[in-house]
Amino acid sequence: MNQHLTDEQFTDLLLGLDDGTAATHLNSCEHCRHEMARVEETMGMLREASMDWSRQRVAEMPTPQPGFFERLGLSFRPAAGMAMAAVLAIAVAVPFLIRDNDVPQQAAVQHMSPVPTAEQIAADNELMSAINQEIAQPAAQHEAAFASESGKARTTKR
């Protein structure tokens, strides 16, 4: 066989989805074997370097005070602290406004809490409402900064 692997065949082989055809070619083709080795080697280097990097970054990250998560998790009180609440707000303030066309987001959203209990929903709501209250003032500037864009986002909601 003279034809080298197509991108499709190459990636399938890399992902372990090959039906045997690409593997057979690889055995007899120095060029494709070389390319596979290069890509696997690159992924391996990236995997190691990025984990070293991540561990280092994480080690420098501030660690929450002992009991922080417990207090937040058990009581959902706004006493959790302005900084963390503001951080949470960035992620939860305007959720699910835009739907992309290509991917079933609904499935992803549902997946996170497959069968939420009534208790859990209540707890989540309480957490969200506590956070919203807490960030009302500190988030004002942030909200203003995104006001026009969020407005656009809302109008594009399907």
Next chain:
Amino acid sequence: MPATASTAILSFAARQEARTHELEDIDGLVRLYRAKVYRYVAYSINDADLAESITQDCFVKAYANRASFRGDCSVSTWLMSIATNLVRDHVRTQKFKFWRNFRATAADVTDMSHQISSRASSPESALIARERVQGVHAALATLSERQRSVFVMRFLEEMDLAEIAKATGMPVNTVKTHLHRAVTAIRAQLGPNASTLGGTR
């Protein structure tokens, strides 16, 4: 209540208890998984600083939602699914601003020279490794957040396609499509194959 029903409920409660036991030790959870979650988020949003707060957020959410963990996937996959939702919320709320500034701010996820050098056997291999990693990072910057997320799960976390589908809520075929796109972009960025560190096998 019939005995069978109460027994079933008790046994269900016991199973839930065992499954969520790992999640009760939040400090242990953070210790074990924070670097994985952080790497995933940093690559997905391509912002090393913002990834810190989203990572913290992920563990807060995991702890708050620990009762919803059914034990039908690994804790790691479950955390990835929470992180995925947070990344999507972030991208959705910041979309316009974020993508406008994306190229200009393409954050220091790309700076791994030190980590690469410390693992390389020689200055020459360190140089090749740095070029390759930079090439991959440049290719990743051209991809969507979803394509990058899926790439990290497959090639850095070494999750299988079914796990990725579960963590992202995407059909397996969509995961495959994203991976094809990512691998093709990376190979194109690396250019014609000329050098390997260890040679061919």
